Amino acid sequence: MTTEEPQSPPTSSTRPLLARLFGGERWASMALPQFRWLMAGTAFAQIASWMEEVARGWLILSFTHSALQLALFACIRGFSQLLVSPFAGVLIDRLDRRQLAVLTQVLPGANSLGIAALIATGQIELLMLYPLVAISGVAASINMPVRQVLVYDVVGPDYITNAIALNAVVSNGARIMAPIAGGATIALIGIGASYYTQAVFFGLATLATFTLHPIIHADTVREPYLKSIRGGFRYTRMDPTVARLVLLNMIPNLLIYPYVALLPIFAEDILEVGSTGYGILLTGVGVGSIPGGLIVAGMHDSRWKGRMMGIAACTYMAMVTLFAFSNVFLLSFAILCIAGVGWSMMVTLNQTLLQMNVADEYRGRVLSLYTMASGATPFGNLGMGATASLFSVQAAVASFALTACALAAVLGIGSADVRKL
DSSP states (O other), rough: OOOEEOOOOOOTTTHHHHHHOOOGGGGGGGGGGGHHHHHHHHHHHHHHHHHHHHHHHHHHHHHOOOOHHHHHHHHHHHHHHHHHHHHHHHHHHSSOHHHHHHHHHHHHHHHHHHHHHHTTTTOOHHHHHHHHHHHHHHHHHHHHHHHHHHHHHHHOOHHHHHHHHHHHHHHHHHHHHHHHHHHHHHHTTTTTHHHHHHHHHHHHHHHHHHHHSSSSEOOOOOOOHHHHHHHHHHHHOOOHHHHHHHHHHHHHHTTTGGGGGGGGHHIIIIIIIIHHHHHHHHHHHHHHHHHHHHHHHTTOOOOOOOHHHHHHHHHHHHHHHHHHOOOHHHHHHHHHHHHHHHHHHHHHHHHHHHHHHHHHGHHHOOOOOOOOHGGHHHHHHHHHHHHHSSOOOHHHHHHHHHHHHHHHIIIIITHHHHHHH
């Protein structure tokens, strides 16, 4: 049984101010103080994570100019998430979610400090990065779903669509700033400074998370671990709506997201824009995601969520296909911005519909299985990296993205079950 503390509604003085500044109901969740702290923690954690993405890619590139090595490291990180995610769901349904979020932000922060120290002392080696990347993957496999569950726990069912959308907007705002800052920091100061900065932002995320006081308190699951894991899988499999949403989330993880690991090759060899240009490319999807998230924030009462999710997914994947063929930096950046609109709407609507259709007692386990789809990315990384080595990076990204677009069209807008959500 789930308990819910009384939700403090937005005050009459706060609501008009938000309406005048931002357009009223589209920003309704911002009137909740606890949600504002949650968004602050999300922003800080995302800044740190995206700076780590830039630094890791450039550090690996400095050791070995290999698309396969870039894909291999992404594979290690993702595969560690795949292994841990089922257990992460049980932890989320068993333990204090706020404390769990704090722990999984402290761990990657310490990881960043360790890498920075190795760089500063000149002792960093490629082999050292393999276990450190795996540790980051384990932390992320717990932190991602627990922060998603905390959105629901902090705002409750009445605000969930708006809250998920605004949380995504803030997260993607960080995605815009962090790669640029990360690339510029590497170019101007050095890669070690980037890792020190990541540790600072993980620390800020931890402080913000400490302030949270959720209003939703689901009953703690006390089943044995393996039985609890099986229960989460069984619930997901037996609920057609939940199963389809989880499956749709797997497509981009397997066939689209691996292109991010190859962006250093695009920046260095195809577009010839260096580390700063690499950071800017990483912001492209983030730039487009802001308007995409705001569109979803205003869709609280819409009956077209499922249909729009399918259309957005196809738009995103088609734009990644076009990006693969571009040899002009500004055009590539513009295409990624358009892709970001579709990506943001796809991900936000998919997660919103899942949160609206899952039972409270299974929320942690189902959302862990949902984020477990990112564990498919390692296989995509290896496949795309191997294809790039055999043919070209552009051919690899284009062929994978076209396949994803076709699958999303069939399983998304081609499905009556999805269209009616």
